[in-house]
Amino acid sequence: EMDDEPHFRFVVATRPTGYKPTTPYFARIPFAETQTEYRADFGFAEDALSGRKDFWFITTSDSQFTDPASMLSIAKDYAQITGAPGDPAFLVTVGDLTMSGTQWQWDMYDRIRGASRIPVYDGFGGHDGNCLTPRATTHYELRIGPPYYSWDYGGVHFVQFVTETTYLHPKARARQETWLKADLQAIPRGAPVIAVTHYPLSAEGGFDQRKAEGVNVLCQLAGHWHVVQAGSRNGAPVLICAPARGRDWGAYTTAYRWVRVTPEGVRTELRVAGQYQRIECVAPGPTAALGSQPLVALAYDSARTVQSVTCRATSSAAADKAQTIPLTRQGDWSWHGTFEPNAPGEWRLDLQATDSAGAEWRRTQTVRVTNGRLAKPQVDGDLPWILAGAPPRRLPHGPGALLQPLWVKHTGSVHVLHASPVVAQGRVYVAVTNPNAGTPGSGVLCLDASTGRELWRANSPMGDMRGPVTVHDGRVYAISGEGWVAAFNAETGQLLWSSPLDESYRAGRPLGINQTPPVPTAHGLLVSDWQAPQFLLDYASGKQLSQIKGNVGYYAAFATAFGDVMYCALRGGRMALKLPTDEPVWKGEETARSTSAGIVVNGKLFYTAGAAVKALDAATGAQLWQASVSNAGYQQPIPIVWDDLVLVNGTNFAAVDLATGKARWTVASSRDPDRFERSQRQVLAGSSTPLVAGALAYFGHDDTSVRAVNKDGKVVWEHRLGTPIKTAPAASGNLLFVHDYAGNLWCFAPTF
Template sequence: MRHRGLAVSCAKRRSRCRSLADRRRDLGRGSTAPIGCRQAGRLVQTTRRGGGNARMTHGMSGAETAAGMTRRGFLTVGALGVSLGAVGAGWGPWPGAAVGAARADETAPLRFAVFTDTHANLEETARLENLARVFAAVEAEDPDFVLHCGDITDAGRESDFETYRSLIPAALWDRIRHVPGNHEIRWDITARERYERWFGPTSYSFDVGGVHFIALDPTQALQEPGLFSDDLAWIRDDLAAAGDAPTIMFLHFPLGDRNFYVNDADEFLRTIDPFPVRGIFAGHIHRNEITRFNGLTQVAAISSRLGPFYLRVTERRDATGRVLVVEQVTLGATDADPVVVDPLAEVPLDVAPGEDLGELDPKANSVRDALEVTARPGAAAVRAEAQVYPQGLFGTANAGAWTALEPRGRSWHGTLDAAALAAGTHRVQVRAFDESGAARYETATFERHPARSHAGDWEISVGGQLQGALAEAGGTVVAGSTSGRVVGVRADEPGRPRPAWTADLGPVHRGAAFSTDGRTVYVPSADHTLTALDARDGHVRWSVDLGRPVMSTPAVFDLGGADRIVVTAGNRLHNLDATGAILWRSEVPIQSAGRPACDGQRIYAGGGDGRGHAYDVATGAHLWSILTNTRVDTYRQLIYGPWDDWTQVLPTGAVLFSTVTDAIAVAPATGAELWRLAGGYLLAPGLVLDESNLLLATEWGLVELVDPATGAKRWSSQAVPRLVNTGPVRDERTGALWLVGTGGLVVRLDAASGAVTVVRQLFTANTFSRPVIVGDTLVVAAQDGVLRGIRI
């Protein structure tokens, strides 16, 4: 790949811009490295940085960068530039150095391989042997390059990456281009730093043999599903720069059809629609699945973890144009057994499947308990269908409940049952098929009974994703964004509130916490800092570097009349005083991303080793730990453990640790188990109502009132389809409980009986943020970067 000198803007909040050599030396310490290049005068690579939420675009002017801010954190990019000349083969110390380089014969047909979902894990010897055979076979084919569609490892641990790297033949390493899967990012509290140190950028593009390739990364730190969000602007600009070159994309999550793994896949399809995107390679579902929609062919590939499989892709040129022929290669049970090659799919590069379907232009009108849908596909349409977008689905596949539309002249019409829909904002999906089976998908939004909104409702656009729990004290609500923007809103003032102040820090993934007097708010950031802001005006009181991304919610306790702030950063538990001085630090095995608890004598935190831990509050000395699950390997102990738990001290003095399978109450002095309640309580923090009532909720939207002394259930109600890092809150005026599901459904529960009242579908984004109530207003934050207040 050819390179020319370019300017790289780099900045870390409140730190000076360092030289390229300094940043490269920092790679071994988890720092983010600058990367990128332009080829033939256009952008071909960008990277995410700043704790996994910044995308640095190299070669852009300051004005271009400001105009192109994304959810990956252009807000954190400073104006100071560092000159970057040609650097060796071009990609830095990562794999893929030969990808995009000039081939011996540029006119030769393309030959490349695809594998996905290798799930490297040091403890799975048999599967590692399988992967080694796959890699050796791919090397023997001598492809131009290899695409890896993510889930490289089981959990993105250092040992997993080391294991994966040890299996790759040296001659193949420089030809592999990777994208992360949810397994790299879901449990990664380094905020992508570890991934980038091993593999470089997570989103980028390159050109080979007259074809434009784009690596996409919609993964979200600490979360399961995907989201493109502001990255769509970069994708659009990159495609525009590629001109008429046919484009192939690769990412982890399959899109379209029955796939609901990325919440804004509809926006993604609208973004790429004007451009010649002809194919997508994906993984995640561990099986082959071929779909043709919106002018492209998508190949979701079988997992190489499951057996000796990979895909071989070769270019064929004939009278119809260029076509990528995709075959599945299955190695024999031993090296002496024959290799089986099965045809899988063809991806036309010069023809768009179903292009005569045209644009559907869907319209939806809510009338009483019905939804009237109209679409106008092209004359090639032989079938058209519609469904209400299943907003309650989250990171999964679903065949849907489609209703046939009937043609009337040039348009197609149908009526959907809307009786069960809450008032508020929804989406409708429409799809049409031609005779070949190629499809086109389009989505439109509609309002059901919009008159039910209240005059006191309000919205404030913050940008990025509002991912952490909201914090509130004295009527001031604080929300932090992955863009680095933090806002303080006086939600108790009459009228439509505005931010009382804003502060720009590093990317914020988890909630802030107020001091006990409400005058200071402590904000965790992926740029390794914990920052204390004045709650009145947002100015910085102090900021301390904790050495690692701070991807947990701080807990603040009054100990002897003085505040103590306890927070985890990676695998370190820190205890700070109100001035930011670190009183002690202790280790939490593997990692911790939840919120600690304290009873005045001990501090409790969930670890990535599957255990709940207790520490001496004065010294940080480790006192005891309890194993919360009986999984036999470290990966499953992590994912089935309390690594993301908001640990709680119950009114009885017992300590509650929660996992995806159980809530476990233990004795504070010894960790002895007192009671255990089966259920996935990890991702929905509990709420103590009074001395005798504890409210728990599962990630599947089941809310339960239990006795904190015994764990006995008083009532259980199915409230919403899904809860992730959010949970119920109580209106102190009325005693009513309020809950916002991950998909934006707002419900009210009666605390005495558990009776559920559906109130509103608030948005079509997702929320991973626990709301707050200020006066008569429920304040909710969402992944679309909007802070909302609704009158209750």
């Protein structure tokens, strides 16, 4: 059938298992031609690797570059990641390869694609669709090929198709529907299928319908949301890929998925791009006390896994008596052991790692051991949820400045963005987050605050646990990425109740993006179904008491409640609503793409929005002032009030005047030449919401530091954890707690 709409037509040959193409796998038919018969030859050669029932491949999405510098950065990542040993089968992209689909951008994407060392199976996203009127897939079809097609590998049927169907004109849309139906009918019933689309498929139409048709969806790969997630439906993992562009969540935004398919199912591993033979000791730091203390080494490379790490410690006073320190792997990055210096002076730590290609990496660091000792841990006071305190995140006492690691516990978390620790009754509680297939280990962890000893660990009722947990009246509350709320006994970890925020989530939610914390209020537990609506739940049973229409937006914001008023802001509007009803108090405009949660102090509402911190009259919504604060990405930190200052993290850490918004001082993010040689192409953000404890403010940063500053903005303490800190620190008594990107929960104590 001829088509006067601007779409090419294609004849596509599906690559069979056990073979590889020796020619292009499709023939392109220009939309302007009138002939009805065409001839095309497709060549395939035997390929033993593609017959493997146990194989792996790599996925990414949303490169969306706009300039040559960004293009070169992504091309370097493609070259590094696809050069991994172990015969990866191919690279799958899931759309939004360009920003606006222009021919100039496609010229640059040719260079990105050409940097891959393995075959690339590309997908279409809306940004590739000319981004002009009329919308169409024409440029993609001209430069890449068919926007919908399939291939077989290892007995698995891969099918890539367009979910942003507004870019397909009616006849092209009908052709895709006809083709997709025929393609799925052509495979044996029950054959495993991996679906690849830009938008994640809907629960009912994308998964339930296919299940009813006998299609065995093994998993789905998708993008669009620019953040790593793992959802599910009917037991099939839905894996949202990280963006190949590197600025959306600051450092380590770009994380490629390694997807392994076995007869037992799908397993995945996230690999942060731009890491080159990273090996370093991050505990102890440059200075250490005498006595037993944690030793933490990081060893990581984007394209190679680390097989072993060894450490030898030698005192300058006894150079002939080196100590070999046993190390055990903890997560993807870390190796833990115990450092026990028995004499002050200079100690040399010799690290050696062996990677999956057999290469050895070495590094030597020195530590100055003093006569000091770690103080006895003292637990005093609680921070039971992320905005606890009066004003929020303000504690009367703190651990001080001369801090060293007391204990370090790997929580089991991977790719930590939002899982900030909280403290209650001498215990530390933290969500265990893992956005890999099946979200293994996701749930809640409880540790003894003084020792780091694990007291209990509870599984998530459904899906990943992405946001902070909340402790209230002897219960721990958590919201999963798939929209389930759970309550656990704070003492034992026993599950008291769990329920989905929507009945459709009982079979899983494909978009596992909810990263909001439960918010304690006088009217019940305030929870968010990601953007909207908000609900008030009964603390004891989880029963829904009321539904609130407020919307918190796409990213890391959540609704907050002060007194009987709930506040939220998102692109398109900000609002205050009465609790327990949703009677409007006021509404206003907000144009920033991403916002933070808001706090109310002395009648003023403060929140960050894009590259600014804003102050509003909490009663009327009238804006009082706005101050520029640069940041990168969408995970906006919450501003914190410190007497006459408003503290806000960002590219740099800043303080502005509470009354006027004028800048008071700035603490620049750090640039470590050695680290940035081995951790390349990173955009630095400050996502960590600060904590004021005693006379100091504590905050983490993408530059891998956790720091303390005094009220004049002077840095009085710093420790490098080796990976970004995107979560908010917590404190109790003389202890400081930090959950880093790699999944290590650090406890710092003072020395004397």
